[in-house]
Amino acid sequence: MEKIVSAQSLFLGYKKEDPVIRNGNFSINKGEFVFLTGSSGSGKTTLIKSLYGGVRPRSGALEVAGVNMVKAGNGKLTTLRRKMGLVFQDYKLIEEWSIKKNVMLPLIIAGYSADICEQQTSKLLNHVKLTHKSEDYPDELSGGEQQRAAVARALVHSPYVIVADEPTGNLDEYSAEVVMELLKTAHSCGITVLIATHHIPSRFDLSYKTLHIENGNIHEIP
DSSP: OOEEEEEEEEEEOSSTTSOSEEEEEEEEETTOEEEEEOOTTSSHHHHHHHHTTSSOOSEEEEEETTEETTTOOHHHHHHHHTTEEEEETTOOOOTTSOHHHHHHHHHHHHTOOHHHHHHHHHHHHHHTTOGGGTTSOGGGSOHHHHHHHHHHHHHTTOOSEEEEESTTTTSOHHHHHHHHHHHHHHHHTTOEEEEEOSSOOSSOOSOOEEEEEETTEEEEEO
């Protein structure tokens, strides 16, 4: 089975003498739905960052979508990020841009024509039920609406994989359920999904893998 992520003897951290992830060994296969769990400060965000080049491995091997993250230069990392959809707890929408332009951003970066940008963005805004908010700015939306816009942005360019760091952490129960349903729908379209979270939803009608971080070690929970 094709591997989207593969790590062997992976060490990650910000200080050489105090690694956050120690001797990490795990893989994520194409088409899997994966939860990454662990307490606050366990290293979930550090591991997430390593998957798009925000943190470089200190030692060991890490490959993401065929890219060697130990040796990859800026060009390779830029290409990799264009294949990924990233969702963050604090949304990371550009405040000076409309919701429509925020969602369109990955298509603009990839150099798609204006027509394709318009069509695909309209489709995704409709999918996340934000068409009526398309010309609004992020600070005019609720937290749940902003996160739905962030998920639309992550999906708009049909990525290989979606990596979400605590995407429901700041949301009320209803909004969290809506965002999770959007990610499940993405998975049903063949997209690999990795979600870092404190808690896996108690009602989750989908087969999934759990990777748990504790004391710097990564374990797969059967």
